[in-house]
Amino acid sequence: MEYDVIIVGAGASGLVAAIAAARQGSSVLVIDRKEKAGKKILATGNGKCNYTNRVQTTDCYRSDDSAFARKVLSCFDVNQTLKFFEELGIYPKEREGYYYPNSEQATSVVQVLIMEGTRLGVEYHYSEAVLEVMEPHYTIITESTEDKRRHNYHSEKLILAAGGCASPSLGSDGSGYQLATSLGHSLIKPLPALVQLKSPDKYCKTVSGVRTIAVVTAFADQKPIAKEEGEIIFTDYGISGIPILQISRFLSKALDQGRNCHLEIDFMKDLTPDQLSELLDKRLQHYPNQTLEENMVGLFNHKLNYIIIKEAKLDPFLPSKRINASEVSKLVKQIKQLKLTINGTNSFENAQVCCGGVNTKEVEPSTMESKKNKDLYLVGELLDVDGTCGGYNLQWAWSSGYQAGTAAGKLNK
Numbered sequence: 001m002e003y004d005v006i007i008v009g010a011g012a013s014g015l016v017a018a019i020a021a022a023r024q025g026s027s028v029l030v031i032d033r034k035e036k037a038g039k040k041i042l043a044t045g046n047g048k049c050n051y052t053n054r055v056q057t058t059d060c061y062r063s064d065d066s067a068f069a070r071k072v073l074s075c076f077d078v079n080q081t082l083k084f085f086e087e088l089g090i091y092p093k094e095r096e097g098y099y100y101p102n103s104e105q106a107t108s109v110v111q112v113l114i115m116e117g118t119r120l121g122v123e124y125h126y127s128e129a130v131l132e133v134m135e136p137h138y139t140i141i142t143e144s145t146e147d148k149r150r151h152n153y154h155s156e157k158l159i160l161a162a163g164g165c166a167s168p169s170l171g172s173d174g175s176g177y178q179l180a181t182s183l184g185h186s187l188i189k190p191l192p193a194l195v196q197l198k199s200p201d202k203y204c205k206t207v208s209g210v211r212t213i214a215v216v217t218a219f220a221d222q223k224p225i226a227k228e229e230g231e232i233i234f235t236d237y238g239i240s241g242i243p244i245l246q247i248s249r250f251l252s253k254a255l256d257q258g259r260n261c262h263l264e265i266d267f268m269k270d271l272t273p274d275q276l277s278e279l280l281d282k283r284l285q286h287y288p289n290q291t292l293e294e295n296m297v298g299l300f301n302h303k304l305n306y307i308i309i310k311e312a313k314l315d316p317f318l319p320s321k322r323i324n325a326s327e328v329s330k331l332v333k334q335i336k337q338l339k340l341t342i343n344g345t346n347s348f349e350n351a352q353v354c355c356g357g358v359n360t361k362e363v364e365p366s367t368m369e370s371k372k373n374k375d376l377y378l379v380g381e382l383l384d385v386d387g388t389c390g391g392y393n394l395q396w397a398w399s400s401g402y403q404a405g406t407a408a409g410k411l412n413k
């Protein structure tokens with residue numbers, strides 16, 4: 001069967017690319033290995049789909065080539081995204097810059113994309129995995145995931161929108177990377193990002209389940225590489241929470257390079273070490289007969305108090321009146337700079353996105369066309385661009401998908 005444009009992947013970028021290409025008058029086929037479209041979109045924003053964000057700064061998008069994402073995003077920005085979705089029926093709800101559909105249902109987003117594609121004549125084939133892309137371009141070989149039957153399709157233009165390899169149960173199993181490399185592209189090594197961190201430090205088990213606001217600084221070989229603030233959560237295996245997800249891509253890369261990594265956690269960001277020392281002194285003097293552990297009640301979660309005392313190498317039963325200045329500064333150090341060794345991240349299964357992917361130097365940002373192969377386009381998470389939490393990864397998928405669809409659909413005519 002012949003089409004003007006074939007799109008591999010009915011995820012965020014592929015669904016938007018299909019609409020953009022069809023609006024140019026092209027015949028479009030979208031192929032997906034899963035049994036329905038947009039499985040990952042359905043999981044976004046806890047099922048509510050945080051589909052973009054009012055705040056767009058350059059550090060929201062990370063890549064070995066940060067200028068690339070900037071160029072693409074300027075062609076189809078937040079305002080165009082909101083307008084695009086509003087025209088399809090998604091009435092936006094904004095919470096501190098984060099946009100969700102007013103329905104608070106990710107399924108609405110998938111539904112409007114499919115309704116618009118169908119109205120434009122886009123065909124969708126599900127439960128078909130693209131195995132291979134061959135010449136004459138483009139011959140696409142697929143295999144049914146149900147009965148293993150093979151099919152051949154032909155198209156003038158091919159858009160690879162197959163995602164990365166994060167959360168593979170939602171469809172993107174890394175086969176997009178194989179298709180891209182078989183067509184001459186190179187990869188920046190894909191690694192888990194927006195992912196929890198593992199620690200060998202024994203105290204994690206003791207504080208497992210404790211949630212608290214903190215400032216977290218990540219270090220690689222003793223050099224600071226990233227810093228974030230927000231609610232952290234200690235777990236059996238290490239540490240989680242939004243600030244941890246945000247810095248995880250830097251640690252993923254540093255660990256992959258064999259560097260020694262650790263976090264320093266500040267549980268009292270509003271007080272300087274001197275102010276904190278003064279506060280602790282005052283408390284200790286006020287109740288001289290309390291044990292140190294009793295004296296810390298009400299400062300932090302009791303499990304955390306215990307760990308702070310232990311990591312300061314102090315005795316929790318020490319009477320407050322016997323604690324001297326150097327012991328107070330040991331407590332201050334642990335409260336402001338608790339060290340947590342990091343020796344890994346959780347796997348791709350737990351990661352929300354991948355960092356790394358197809359080298360963006362091989363792609364033209366104004367069209368998303370490959371510089372290696374004419375009429376081939378690459379979009380979305382498949383490329384070496386990862387956003388921070390907050391709607392940025394979907395924005396990247398919409399922007400790159402729209403650019404590619406428009407270019408592939410138009411150039412065909």
Ligand SMILES: Cc1cc2nc3c(=O)[nH]c(=O)nc-3n(C[C@H](O)[C@H](O)[C@H](O)COP(=O)(O)OP(=O)(O)OC[C@H]3O[C@@H](n4cnc5c(N)ncnc54)[C@H](O)[C@@H]3O)c2cc1C
Binds near residue numbers: 014050163174379
């Ligand atoms: C739990 C979770 C929550 C998230 N929450 C948010 C959020 O709130 N906001 C945000 O901005 N981002 C969020 N993200 C990230 C965001 O969902 C992704 O970055 C985005 O969906 C990537 O879009 P994509 O089109 O590149 O790839 P995908 O959406 O992964 O789509 C790729 C599609 O290609 C198909 N495919 C892959 N290989 C083949 C093949 N060989 N043949 C046929 N089909 C193939 C897959 O089945 C899949 O449907 C979240 C991710 C996860 C996992």
